[in-house]
Amino acid sequence: MRIILLVLAMAVPTASAEVLFEAFYKIEQGGQHMGYMVQRVARDGNKRTITSYMRVRQGEGEVYQTSRSISREPSLSPLESVHSTNTYGTPLHTKAKFSKNKVNVRYTRAGAKKPFKTETIKLAPGVIANSFLYQQCDCANLKPATDYWYTAFMEDRGQVTTGILSKVETFENSGLTLHHLINDYSGVPSEVFVGGDGHVVAARNPGNGLIVYWVRTKDQAVGSMAYPTNEFTQIFGELPEGKKNPWFAVRNFDAKTMVESRPKASPRKLSSAEGKLKGSKPLPVRRKR
Numbered sequence: 167m168r169i170i171l172l173v174l175a176m177a178v179p180t181a182s183a184e185v186l187f188e189a190f191y192k193i194e195q196g197g198q199h200m201g202y203m204v205q206r207v208a209r210d211g212n213k214r215t216i217t218s219y220m221r222v223r224q225g226e227g228e229v230y231q232t233s234r235s236i237s238r239e240p241s242l243s244p245l246e247s248v249h250s251t252n253t254y255g256t257p258l259h260t261k262a263k264f265s266k267n268k269v270n271v272r273y274t275r276a277g278a279k280k281p282f283k284t285e286t287i288k289l290a291p292g293v294i295a296n297s298f299l300y301q302q303c304d305c306a307n308l309k310p311a312t313d314y315w316y317t318a319f320m321e322d323r324g325q326v327t328t329g330i331l332s333k334v335e336t337f338e339n340s341g342l343t344l345h346h347l348i349n350d351y352s353g354v355p356s357e358v359f360v361g362g363d364g365h366v367v368a369a370r371n372p373g374n375g376l377i378v379y380w381v382r383t384k385d386q387a388v389g390s391m392a393y394p395t396n397e398f399t400q401i402f403g404e405l406p407e408g409k410k411n412p413w414f415a416v417r418n419f420d421a422k423t424m425v426e427s428r429p430k431a432s433p434r435k436l437s438s439a440e441g442k443l444k445g446s447k448p449l450p451v452r453r454k455r
Contacts, residue, residue: 183210190387190408202387235297244295271324301364304450308333313446340419379421
């Protein structure tokens with residue numbers, strides 16, 4: 167774990183960074199508490215950083231994923247990212263650094279001085295970092311029942327993938343404007359609920375019953391699971407409070423109830439992205455963020 171934190175610490179935003187967003191999320195499956203996630207978005211000069219920590223139950227134990235992705239303001243073009251996880255046993259770090267038309271990816275196991283794999287991937291114009299997808303997307307101008315394609319670098323895999331995004335509807339809840347979207351980049355589509363500012367409030371996978379949703383406090387998200395405060399301080403620079411988001415001030419807003427109140431997307435919308443590229447449109451990008 168120490169090596170993972172040292173890797174992340176290399177890119178920790180400075181004390182002068184402006185926190186734009188911070189939130190706690192609870193993860194459930196079949197009504198059972200399966201994990202939690204913490205996410206922060208910060209701006210430091212001409213760089214915007216998304217940092218996240220996710221912890222989930224696996225068998226009799228718990229596993230984690232940490233991620234930091236940095237993009238350049240105001241275009242949000244990717245600059246670098248680092249992702250670490252112990253999901254598959256020995257902790258694995260995936261570090262990427264972008265140049266004009268390529269990305270260099272290094273894969274390193276915990277304790278190793280050198281990466282066990284390095285590759286350079288050529289990039290077509292317009293590739294985005296997956297962490298910034300919804301901040302890039304002009305969700306308000308997506309037309310329902312229309313498929314939009316995008317090409318993103320998946321920080322956790324170190325791969326470039328083409329995905330399909332479509333809108334089910336835009337609706338109001340507790341005075342908030344929310345967009346109900348379908349995102350399919352792996353053949354396992356998920357429903358995503360995004361605020362007008364591009365931050366995700368909740369997501370669900372109709373196939374396996376998994377749901378991730380915003381909660382007001384750390385205790386609601388974490389429950390009885392481990393909350394390693396020393397590691398959080400190293401990753402975020404301080405302990406997150408989870409109050410810097412559009413939903414915290416809305417007293418009667420309940421993200422889980424909101425998700426459960428929305429009809430599930432139709433089977434057609436939940437079909438695989440395979441075959442959808444033909445006739446789809448490029449994903450529109452917001453000009454102001």
